[in-house]
Amino acid sequence: DAGVIQSPRHEVTEMGQEVTLRCKPISGHDYLFWYRQTMMRGLELLIYFNNNVPIDDSGMPEDRFSAKMPNASFSTLKIQPSEPRDSAVYFCASSSPLGGPHAFFGQGTRLTVV
Amino acid sequence: AQSVTQLDSHVSVSEGTPVLLRCNYSSSYSPSLFWYVQHPNKGLQLLLKYTSAATLVKGINGFEAEFKKSETSFHLTKPSAHMSDAAEYFCVVEMNTGFQKLVFGTGTRLLVSP
Numbered sequence: 071d072a073g074v075i076q077s078p079r080h081e082v083t084e085m086g087q088e089v090t091l092r093c094k095p096i097s098g099h100d101y102l103f104w105y106r107q108t109m110m111r112g113l114e115l116l117i118y119f120n121n122n123v124p125i126d127d128s129g130m131p132e133d134r135f136s137a138k139m140p141n142a143s144f145s146t147l148k149i150q151p152s153e154p155r156d157s158a159v160y161f162c163a164s165s166s167p168l169g170g171p172h173a174f175f176g177q178g179t180r181l182t183v184v
Numbered sequence: 185a186q187s188v189t190q191l192d193s194h195v196s197v198s199e200g201t202p203v204l205l206r207c208n209y210s211s212s213y214s215p216s217l218f219w220y221v222q223h224p225n226k227g228l229q230l231l232l233k234y235t236s237a238a239t240l241v242k243g244i245n246g247f248e249a250e251f252k253k254s255e256t257s258f259h260l261t262k263p264s265a266h267m268s269d270a271a272e273y274f275c276v277v278e279m280n281t282g283f284q285k286l287v288f289g290t291g292t293r294l295l296v297s298p
Contacts, residue, residue, distance in 0.1 A: 074227075103286075113274065113288040126285070161227060172218050173286060175228040 074176035076162050082182045088150040091179045094143055095164030103173060104137055104147050105161040113161075119145065152183045186211045188258075188275045190289040198297050203247075203262040205292045207275030210256065216278040217258045218286070219249055223271045231273070234258065245269070270296045 075094040083089050095102045103118040117127040122139045130137070134153070139145040149156055159180050163173040191206040209215060219231040232243025239251040249260045260273060272291045279285040 112290050115285065115287075118285065163228075172216075172230050172233050174230070175220075177227040180225075 074162055074164050074174050076160075076176035076179050078179060079177060080180045080182075082184065083152055085153055085183055086151045087183075088148065089152045089156075089181060089183075091147040091160050091162075091181070093145045093147070093162030093176060095145070095162070096166075096174055097143065098168075099164035099166045099174070100142070101165045101173070102139060102145050103163040103165075104145070105163065105175075106158045107161060107178070108158045116147070149181075152181075154183045157182050186215055186277045186279050186287055188217075188277045188287065188289040190273075190275050190292050192292050193290070194293045194295065196295040196297065197265045199267055200264050203260070203265045203269065203294065205260040205273050205275075205294065207258045207260065207289060208256050209258055209275075209277050211277060214253070217249075217251065218276040218278075219243065219247070219258075219260050220274045220276055220288075221271050222274065222291075228274065231260070265294075265296050267296050267298070270294055 077092045100121050104116040105113050106116055107113045116129040117137045118125055119139045135149055137147045159178045161175050161178045163175045165173040187210045189208045197203055214236050217234045220228040221231050222228045231247050232241045232249055234241045234251045242248045247262045249258055251258050272293050274291050275289040276286050
């Protein structure tokens with residue numbers, strides 16, 4: 071398996087624009103997580119899904135952020151409109167109870183909002 | 185609630201000397217604990233995990249960690265540091281929610297000098 075695949079790896083956008091981050095989890099994993107990493111706040115869990123259903127979105131900073139998982143092999147994290155303070159590295163991770171309680175992480179998307 | 189505390193934000197060692205990265209956990213039950221490593225501009229990689237089996241856990245790249253319930257600790261060690269070990273290390277605990285939710289520590293940056 072190729073692991074968790076995120077795209078794009080880098081994104082630079084202007085304030086106010088819509089940004090969409092994409093994630094393909096490991097095949098067979100039924101949990102998917104979106105994290106954000108910043109120098110100030112470290113790694114924060116934004117939202118996670120189980121069997122494509124959002125379970126806990128309490129980490130989503132505000133209504134500008136939304137996440138979807140239309141099927142087991144694809145998820146998106148959208149920011150609309152984007153702001154400079156959204157600049158961070160966004161990680162997607164997936165896991166399966168059958169594989170143990172740890173998660174497998176993608177390489178991340180480095181988002182810069184100017 | 186489950187949490188982890190990484191006692192050092194930075195640790196500096198010389199190549200060939202032992203490594204000790206400290207982590208204390210807080211949990212009302214016997215938790216699952218992990219160490220992840222993040223190399224610069226890379227995603228997070230699982231180093232090792234403790235899931236209530238042997239208290240001394242061996243991971244990749246010569247790292248190991250010992251679960252000590254009496255001290256609520258899960259320190260990461262390596263007998264001899266390599267330059268390639270320079271990275272950020274995260275101690276992680278699994279939330280007891282039944283949904284594989286991970287809580288990350290603030291991270292320890294390991295610096296290795298020649």
